[in-house]
Amino acid sequence: MWRPLSAIVFLMAICLLTAYDDYSYVGLMQSLDELAQHHRDRITLREVGITYQDRSLILAMITNGDGRLGKRVIFVVAALHGDWMSVRAAFKTIKDLVLDFQDNADLLADFDWHIMPLANPDGYEYSRKLTSNFRWSKTRTRNNVDCIGTNLNRNFDVGWGVGFPELHDPCDQNYAGSAPFSEVEARTVRDIMQNLIKSERGVMYLSLHTFLRSVIYPWVYNSTWVPNQGENIEIAKFVTDQIFIRTGKVKAVGVQYGRKSGDTSIDYAFKMGFPLSFACEMSGLDRVNNLVICIRAFGKKAIEKYPPSRPIHQSEEHRPTKNSASRNWDLAPVL
Numbered sequence: 073m074w075r076p077l078s079a080i081v082f083l084m085a086i087c088l089l090t091a092y093d094d095y096s097y098v099g100l101m102q103s104l105d106e107l108a109q110h111h112r113d114r115i116t117l118r119e120v121g122i123t124y125q126d127r128s129l130i131l132a133m134i135t136n137g138d139g140r141l142g143k144r145v146i147f148v149v150a151a152l153h154g155d156w157m158s159v160r161a162a163f164k165t166i167k168d169l170v171l172d173f174q175d176n177a178d179l180l181a182d183f184d185w186h187i188m189p190l191a192n193p194d195g196y197e198y199s200r201k202l203t204s205n206f207r208w209s210k211t212r213t214r215n216n217v218d219c220i221g222t223n224l225n226r227n228f229d230v231g232w233g234v235g236f237p238e239l240h241d242p243c244d245q246n247y248a249g250s251a252p253f254s255e256v257e258a259r260t261v262r263d264i265m266q267n268l269i270k271s272e273r274g275v276m277y278l279s280l281h282t283f284l285r286s287v288i289y290p291w292v293y294n295s296t297w298v299p300n301q302g303e304n305i306e307i308a309k310f311v312t313d314q315i316f317i318r319t320g321k322v323k324a325v326g327v328q329y330g331r332k333s334g335d336t337s338i339d340y341a342f343k344m345g346f347p348l349s350f351a352c353e354m355s356g357l358d359r360v361n362n363l364v365i366c367i368r369a370f371g372k373k374a375i376e377k378y379p380p381s382r383p384i385h386q387s388e389e390h391r392p393t394k395n396s397a398s399r400n401w402d403l404a405p406v407l
């Protein structure tokens with residue numbers, strides 16, 4: 073009697089372990105590789121950087137395979153804070169766009185999607201190993217003898233280090249780093265943004281988080297209205313309405329953060345020239361699905377607002393950024 077039973081227990085344990093492992097950095101990257109190998113005409117992977125602990129930063133470029141190059145781009149970055157659920161939402165979105173590309177034809181007709189599903193793999197892997205409820209949201213760079221890690225969403229160069237004292241405490245989860253762009257992960261996101269702006273393809277930047285229930289638009293740094301504030305409010309309302317309609321209950325708010333907290337990626341993307349730059353923050357049990365709804369609603373609105381006939385007006389603030397590298401990836405999908 074004990075033999076079959078222990079065999080079953082053993083098999084169940086294996087299943088649990090494998091399921092767990094699918095979400096490890098290695099497991100996720102393998103599934104992404106497989107997807108790309110089977111659908112070469114619709115998804116191209118690029119290694120765009122290497123982290124402090126030697127992990128690849130991967131950008132997934134998704135197109136509908138019609139062979140048209142140089143389409144406008146929606147750039148989505150998940151897990152600057154290593155949060156698991158935003159990683160899953162990004163993977164789900166990648167799979168939906170690649171596998172159900174016919175159902176998603178409208179999202180891909182005139183736009184490509186560039187998705188970085190795991191922007192902070194070092195922090196992600198570390199927090200997977202933690203047994204307590206404490207969440208690690210930084211990188212794993214060593215700051216000094218005692219303290220490790222920089223908060224990537226405080227490492228961008230718009231009002232860097234302004235806001236509250238913890239930004240300068242190397243031991244705090246809000247540590248902004250030793251300088252703007254001290255972290256390779258933030259530099260990599262910056263350089264992709266710069267590429268997309270230079271090639272006049274970048275329309276929307278979307279940063280995924282799992283803490284609040286909000287969609288957030290610039291500035292985070294202060295409460296000055298940006299020139300397209302009206303459009304931002306309209307888009308935020310559309311997205312939060314969609315989330316409510318589709319879930320039947322989740323009420324998210326659209327806000328301009330405006331709280332003198334510097335160094336976020338959405339402020340930076342806007343300053344660089346993405347006319348639309350938002351964060352999507354979902355909390356609660358169903359946050360993966362809610363994030364997916366949020367991403368799709370944003371995509372739909374970006375496409376509606378920026379048909380090929382509308383020029384991409386760079387924001388007034390736009391100027392070449394002083395400390396960005398002139399890396400030149402070819403960000404067109406390989407056909």
Ligand SMILES: *[C@@H]1O[C@H](CO)[C@@H](O)[C@H](O)[C@H]1NC(C)=O
Binds near residue numbers: 230231294295389
């Ligand atoms: C608010 O922050 C943005 C981004 O740094 C800046 O361009 C703008 O001038 C600021 N507004 C004020 C009133 O300081």
